[in-house]
Amino acid sequence: MIALSLAEIAEVVGGQTHDIPDPSVQVTAPVVRDSREVQPGSLFAAFVGERVDGHDFAAQVVEAGAVAVLASRPVGVPAIVVEDVQSALGALARHVVRRLGATLVALTGSAGKTSTKDLIAQVLQRKAPTVFTPGSLNNEIGLPLTALSATEETRFLVLEMGARGIGHIRYLTDLTPPKIGLVLNVGTAHIGEFGGREQIAQAKGELVESLPEDGAAILNADDPLVRAMASRTKAKVLLFGEADEADVRAENVRLTDSGQPAFTLHTPSGASDVTMRLYGEHHVSNALAAAAVAHELGMSAEEIATALSEAGSLSRWRMEVTERPDGVTIVNDAYNANPESMRAALRALAAMGNGRRTWAVLGKMAELGDEALAEHDAVGRLAVRLNVGKLVAVGGREASWLQLGAYNEGSWGEESVHVSDAQAAVDLLRSELRPGDVVLVKASRSVGLESVAQALLETGAEGEVAAR
Numbered sequence: 149m150i151a152l153s154l155a156e157i158a159e160v161v162g163g164q165t166h167d168i169p170d171p172s173v174q175v176t177a178p179v180v181r182d183s184r185e186v187q188p189g190s191l192f193a194a195f196v197g198e199r200v201d202g203h204d205f206a207a208q209v210v211e212a213g214a215v216a217v218l219a220s221r222p223v224g225v226p227a228i229v230v231e232d233v234q235s236a237l238g239a240l241a242r243h244v245v246r247r248l249g250a251t252l253v254a255l256t257g258s259a260g261k262t263s264t265k266d267l268i269a270q271v272l273q274r275k276a277p278t279v280f281t282p283g284s285l286n287n288e289i290g291l292p293l294t295a296l297s298a299t300e301e302t303r304f305l306v307l308e309m310g311a312r313g314i315g316h317i318r319y320l321t322d323l324t325p326p327k328i329g330l331v332l333n334v335g336t337a338h339i340g341e342f343g344g345r346e347q348i349a350q351a352k353g354e355l356v357e358s359l360p361e362d363g364a365a366i367l368n369a370d371d372p373l374v375r376a377m378a379s380r381t382k383a384k385v386l387l388f389g390e391a392d393e394a395d396v397r398a399e400n401v402r403l404t405d406s407g408q409p410a411f412t413l414h415t416p417s418g419a420s421d422v423t424m425r426l427y428g429e430h431h432v433s434n435a436l437a438a439a440a441v442a443h444e445l446g447m448s449a450e451e452i453a454t455a456l457s458e459a460g461s462l463s464r465w466r467m468e469v470t471e472r473p474d475g476v477t478i479v480n481d482a483y484n485a486n487p488e489s490m491r492a493a494l495r496a497l498a499a500m501g502n503g504r505r506t507w508a509v510l511g512k513m514a515e516l517g518d519e520a521l522a523e524h525d526a527v528g529r530l531a532v533r534l535n536v537g538k539l540v541a542v543g544g545r546e547a548s549w550l551q552l553g554a555y556n557e558g559s560w561g562e563e564s565v566h567v568s569d570a571q572a573a574v575d576l577l578r579s580e581l582r583p584g585d586v587v588l589v590k591a592s593r594s595v596g597l598e599s600v601a602q603a604l605l606e607t608g609a610e611g612e613v614a615a616r
Contacts (some may be wrong), residue, residue, distance in 0.1 A: 176188035255268070339519055341517075413449055510540070
């Protein structure tokens with residue numbers, strides 16, 4: 149964080165200082181909400197959660213080096229007391245972003261946000277110091293915390309923005325106004341909450357509406373609902389995708405024998421070849437989005453292609469590929485799931501199989517509303533159409549729909565099986581996996597299927613496990 153005194157922070161957030169002997173003392177380290185992340189010079193934001201009250205850790209964090217606590221009540225140690233900690237955090241982030249002078253890049257979409265954000269960050273880091281959202285902390289708390297981790301040296305601030313309703317992204321862009329806004333796609337993630345894809349498009353488009361006239365809206369030329377957002381901004385519009393009219397596009401798209409995408413990148417400044425370290429053809433669109441951002445910020449096609457070819461996965465449980473010593477490959481994509489990402493992961497699994505036996509261990513996709521039955525059935529059918537060796541559907545009603553779709557699509561009734569829980573899936577796979585098999589594990593975060601991937605890695609570990 150840029151250095152600010154406690155007196156300055158109190159003025160910015162409209163708070164009262166309590167038990168602060170010297171208000172000129174500065175906060176010089178990141179603002180944190182987790183007591184385990186406190187560093188000397190931090191400001192600790194005390195949130196009241198369902199299970200834990202951050203105020204209870206006030207003395208502990210000050211002892212660990214925090215300068216003060218941002219709190220909603222006096223806590224007996226140096227504190228800035230405000231009516232609402234979340235609102236105060238947002239106000240502080242807005243103030244810091246205005247003072248930074250960094251170029252702020254914001255992105256949203258129904259699928260691929262975190263992977264694309266990680267790609268953008270790795271490309272821009274080659275040009276100048278870059279701060280970006282860790283993991284998928286893209287809400288009204290995670291976003292300001294990321295912004296507050298920037299320092300005077302930061303030149304690019306890359307922020308992922310999520311939404312669960314109309315107005316959410318507008319709120320986030322008010323806290324951290326972007327210069328460049330990227331919309332990846334409009335899919336069916338959270339469609340049960342929004343009510344339809346048109347409503348999702350309305351919410352995602354709030355990002356381009358926030359852009360200044362001298363900014364840039366980077367839009368997916370291959371998604372009609374995203375492309376239509378060009379009419380909602382006065383900023384420059386840059387299109388990416390595989391469409392001929394895209395400003396940044398891919399040609400000669402293919403997958404390597406191991407399932408990694410390769411293509412020729414075309415930008416207005418030239419063309420260059422890319423072979424990615426990530427897995428699955430869906431990363432081509434993510435890479436083009438990142439390339440469009442980098443082009444807008446002055447990087448050449450060659451620089452961008454080199455960075456994309458060397459970029460890896462920075463966030464856990466997103467197509468995380470690990471090969472066991474016995475030759476079984478585990479693909480842990482269990483962080484989250486929606487119909488679009490499920491289809492992409494299954495296609496990646498099919499490509500990675502390349503003659504090897506494949507397994508898809510899948511659980512429910514949450515928040516699909518009235519579309520839940522049809523979408524789970526369609527994913528089960530797709531697994532069979534892609535010749536996945538066996539679908540293991542894990543869990544309750546939604547998993548049974550996955551399995552039923554596969555059963556109805558299949559020829560022999562042996563292409564799928566339904567098991568009750570993660571442990572049952574582990575037991576099944578332990579008994580049937582053989583060297584060379586490829587196992588995909590994916591479901592919505594609430595299902596917790598990462599435990600299946602971890603158990604399978606531990607089962608095959610005889611000495612060091614080699615991660616690709």
